[in-house]
Structures are given as C-alpha cells and as structure tokens.
Amino acid sequence: MMSAPNLLELHNISKSFGALTALRDLSFHIGPSEVVGLLGDNGAGKSTTVNLISGIHKPTSGHLSVDGKKTQFTCRSDSADAGIETIYQNTALVDSLSITRNIFMGRERTDAFGFLKQAEMRDIAMEVLEKAVHISGIDSPDKLVGDLSGGQKQAVAIARAVFFKRRVLLLDEPTSALSVRETEALLAQVLKLKAEGVSSVLVTHNLYHAYQVCDRFVIMSHGTKVFDVQKADTSISQLTEYVVLT
Amino acid sequence: MTDTAVPKSRTKKQSLLKQIMTMPAGAILLVFATLQIVCIAGALAFPDDFRYLSPQNLTILMKAIPVLGCLALGAGILMIAGEFDLSIGSVYTLTAVLMASLVDGGMSAFIAAPLGILLGVMIGLLNGTITLRFGLPSFIVTLGGLLFWRGAVLLYNGAVQVRFDPEPAFSSLFAGTLFGINAAFIWIVLFVIGFYLLLHRHKLGNHLFATGGNPAAATAIGINTDRVKMIAFAIAGGMAAVAGIIATARVGSVQPGQGAGLELQAIAACVIGGLSLRGGRGSVIGIFLGVMLIHTITDVLLLLRAPGFYLDMFIATLIVVAAAFNHLIERRGAA
Numbered sequence: 001m002m003s004a005p006n007l008l009e010l011h012n013i014s015k016s017f018g019a020l021t022a023l024r025d026l027s028f029h030i031g032p033s034e035v036v037g038l039l040g041d042n043g044a045g046k047s048t049t050v051n052l053i054s055g056i057h058k059p060t061s062g063h064l065s066v067d068g069k070k071t072q073f074t075c076r077s078d079s080a081d082a083g084i085e086t087i088y089q090n091t092a093l094v095d096s097l098s099i100t101r102n103i104f105m106g107r108e109r110t111d112a113f114g115f116l117k118q119a120e121m122r123d124i125a126m127e128v129l130e131k132a133v134h135i136s137g138i139d140s141p142d143k144l145v146g147d148l149s150g151g152q153k154q155a156v157a158i159a160r161a162v163f164f165k166r167r168v169l170l171l172d173e174p175t176s177a178l179s180v181r182e183t184e185a186l187l188a189q190v191l192k193l194k195a196e197g198v199s200s201v202l203v204t205h206n207l208y209h210a211y212q213v214c215d216r217f218v219i220m221s222h223g224t225k226v227f228d229v230q231k232a233d234t235s236i237s238q239l240t241e242y243v244v245l246t
Numbered sequence: 247m248t249d250t251a252v253p254k255s256r257t258k259k260q261s262l263l264k265q266i267m268t269m270p271a272g273a274i275l276l277v278f279a280t281l282q283i284v285c286i287a288g289a290l291a292f293p294d295d296f297r298y299l300s301p302q303n304l305t306i307l308m309k310a311i312p313v314l315g316c317l318a319l320g321a322g323i324l325m326i327a328g329e330f331d332l333s334i335g336s337v338y339t340l341t342a343v344l345m346a347s348l349v350d351g352g353m354s355a356f357i358a359a360p361l362g363i364l365l366g367v368m369i370g371l372l373n374g375t376i377t378l379r380f381g382l383p384s385f386i387v388t389l390g391g392l393l394f395w396r397g398a399v400l401l402y403n404g405a406v407q408v409r410f411d412p413e414p415a416f417s418s419l420f421a422g423t424l425f426g427i428n429a430a431f432i433w434i435v436l437f438v439i440g441f442y443l444l445l446h447r448h449k450l451g452n453h454l455f456a457t458g459g460n461p462a463a464a465t466a467i468g469i470n471t472d473r474v475k476m477i478a479f480a481i482a483g484g485m486a487a488v489a490g491i492i493a494t495a496r497v498g499s500v501q502p503g504q505g506a507g508l509e510l511q512a513i514a515a516c517v518i519g520g521l522s523l524r525g526g527r528g529s530v531i532g533i534f535l536g537v538m539l540i541h542t543i544t545d546v547l548l549l550l551r552a553p554g555f556y557l558d559m560f561i562a563t564l565i566v567v568a569a570a571f572n573h574l575i576e577r578r579g580a581a
Binding site: 075076077080086088092093094095096097101104105106107108110114115116118 | 443447448449450452453455456459460462463464465466467468469522526527
C-alpha cells in the first residue's frame, strides 16, 4: 500500500433510484499523482459514479473519504472544495460568453459591490491560457467559447480546473468529440498535470486512449467493480475481455 | 477591447463592415444609424413637409421612448436568462391603476409609486415561482398572467379611466423637464446605464448570461439558476410597474385597456435588438436601440401620415428579419 493517504476513496457505495440499483457495493480509490481509467460498457454505472463523486448524487449507502477522512458531498461545491473538478464532454462552458468569463464563471473576481474586475480577470485568463494549456488557435481570452473547437473548449475547461487548484480531474468521455490531434494534446495534458501532482480519472469506453496514459484501470460492470489492475499487470486484450464479457 | 500583438492567426482580417455586424448589437446600430441619417437628411431637405427635427417631434419621441424602454429592459433581462414574461403589459396597467387610485384616495404619490413597483415585483416573483416550481414554460404561465391581471384591473377598477393627480414635485420628477430634456427620457437613460452595469459589468449579469446560455453548465459550475431566474422575473415585473408610473405621470390618467399589446412590442424590441429567443445572448444597448428603432419608425410613418396598419406591417417585417439574422449569427457561433 502507499504511504501517502489516497486523495479519494469510495467505500462500499450503493446507489438506487427507486427500484433501479445503479451502483452495488462499489469501492475504489484514487491516489496522489495517478491517472486512473474508469472503464466499462454503456450502463455499467460510470455516469452515476461521476455524478456521485461530483456531489450531484448522494450514495444510498456507503461513504466517500477525502485524504483518508470520511466525508459526504451534498452538492457540487462540496466536491469542488475537496479539490475535485468534473469536466463533462461539452456541458461545462457557455458558448455565448468569452473565455475569460467562462474561466471565472461562478467564481468571479469582484469589488465589494459585486462589479467585475475585468482587467484583472483578463490578465489571469491570458496567463492561464499561455502556461497551463497549449492548444493551438486560442490567441485571445476575449474569444467567444462558441467559436472554439471541441478540443479547445475542453482545454479551457481543464485550464479552469487547474487554475482553481484542483487535485483530481474527472474527465467524462473526454475524447469522444475530439479530433486525433486534439486527443493527443489532451492526453499529453493529462500526463503533464500528473507530473505537477494533479490526478486524473478518465471515464471512457475508449480503451486505447485510456491505455495510453493510465497507471491503473478500474473496470465496472452492472454497477460494481469487476477488475482493478495496475497497467504493468495487464494488457489491452485482457482489459477488453473484462469490459465485454463481464 | 484593443487586440495588441495578436500572434499568427489563421483567420483573415475581416472588413470593417463584417466586424461591426458581428459585434453585439452591431447590425442594429448600423440600421439605426442609417435610418437616422436618412431621416435627418429628409428633414433638412423638406423642412416643411417632414418635420422630423422640429422641437415638437423630438419632444414626442423623447416622451414615447421611456415607457416601452422600461418594459423592454425588464423583458430583455428575463429573455437573456432564458424565460419570457407576457404579463408585463397587464402588470403595467394594474400597477398604474393601483398607484392612481391610491393617490386618488389621498395617499402621497411618493408612497403609492413604490407600492406599485412592489406589486410588480411580487407578480414577477409569482410568475417565477409557478414557472420554476412546476417546471412549466414561462410563455404559458405568463400568458395566464396576461389574461388574469387584465381581468383583475377590470374587477378592481371597472372599465373607467382613473385620474392621476399627484403632488407637483412628483409630476416634475417624472414628467417635467431638465435643461430642456424630458425627465422621463433622463430616467430611461439612467436605467439603460444601470442595466448596462448590471448586465455587462456585474457578477449577476455573468450569471444571467450563463443561466440562459447553458443552464447545465451554469448549474455544474455552482450557479443557482433558479435564484438567478427569480431575480430576472422580479426585475421584469418591477420595470413594468416603473413603465406604468412614467406613462401615468405623463398623461395624468390611466386607461384600463392601455397596456394591451405592449408586452409583444417589448419582446419585439428585444428581438430587433439582437436578443436570442433561446436566451444567453443580447446586450442592453441592443434593447435600447430596438426600442428607439420601433419608435423612430412609428414617428416617421406618423409624420408621413401613413395609415396605422403600415406600422404593424413594418414592425412585423423588422421582427422576422431581425430574428432570421440573429439565428444566422447564432449558428455561426455554434459551428
């Protein structure tokens, strides 16, 4: 076992929606500076897991631990306070607003009266775009997000998470809307963040993308974990088998 | 706004015209400026037949714009948040009738007017509560409000005109003149500045755009979209009452039927001003230019002694063209 406490642990979590049991006795953890692939076919319970970790759903039984301490997320800001940011496929940005305004959405820098400190936010956004993300084509933080490509949008969402000092990024199907080049850039970004101490969870059913960057794989089926393995101890064909056959 | 040292961009430098067209409210600004130039040129060329620049005409314009302006600002904020309020025309009449009859009963207008605004805000909050609690389209809820409050005016007051006879200080505050400029027009300019600061320079404005532009994203980032929408509903109701006060102070009486159709004109002004019917897009300057454009066209047609139905046809065309144009811009943005 590791010496440092795990950033996030799920302990025996079950979640039912009425008669439907979405998750059954699910346990896994996310360690520091680790990229975990959360894999599974459609309906395996990945989305419910993501929503649970983001604080949108509450577990029916079981609990979460952050840094080894038992905790409960009742809303999204609880998970944000714990340093967890979920990056959804396309939903986290507002197309009709600029990059700057999206980065500071809900966390605006304002004066005592609530008026925006536009110049300050713009400068920070510029810096974030230059340092944290290098996706080509974004030349100004004043650009409308609606004018960006899928990969550029995701880069903005990641830049936002990084700027607000998140320690765990939950990437929900991050590559499904991206071009090949954008996918490569995104995966490189995930590795770069790992080197800086930010853990990521790739929630996906694209095994190849996951295999490229993940240190460990958690495979889900029918609402529970069926396999949890280090990359060194497995192969892509074994992973495929678990996803398809369980 | 200045782009300094833009690194190699693959997009070509656009022409000035295209740049203006893609600015928020750029197209409407262009149309408005062109119309003004034509009108002013016409007025200078035919000063006797086309009295556009006569002091009387300018006064009429300045008096007419604030009422629709207040309604449109309120309706516009709500549209940006992704909801509609069709009841504002009825609320405008109801609150004015309430204020006028309270003053008639001996109350100071300085107390009656805030009470009217309070009633407007309450009705806005009621619209919001019903819409959000039951997950209904606000279009339907406020259509109900339109009919309900229109009936309530007749129930409360009957179909008779109410005299409004406030203390002189109140009249001069809302219907007087300052440096030759109509007080109501000064009010609307102040409101436009205030709404500009709120919508484009304040945190709440950012949340309004997010709520209307992408509710899922707004919620995901931790914005309480219901609260934001409630504030917008309250503002729409309150501004309807303010419009009622300004109109009543000017005319000195309230007609129970006076608000009919104003809600549609207000929404029309917003659409002409570049607001998206789906929410999340628009600007305060666009709303104001939309209002000015409607009134300028009305005025020109009156000066030309054109029959009233031309006005309706003109505005109708303008709305459809504006909506089509906005849709094009939106699709370009979404691509």
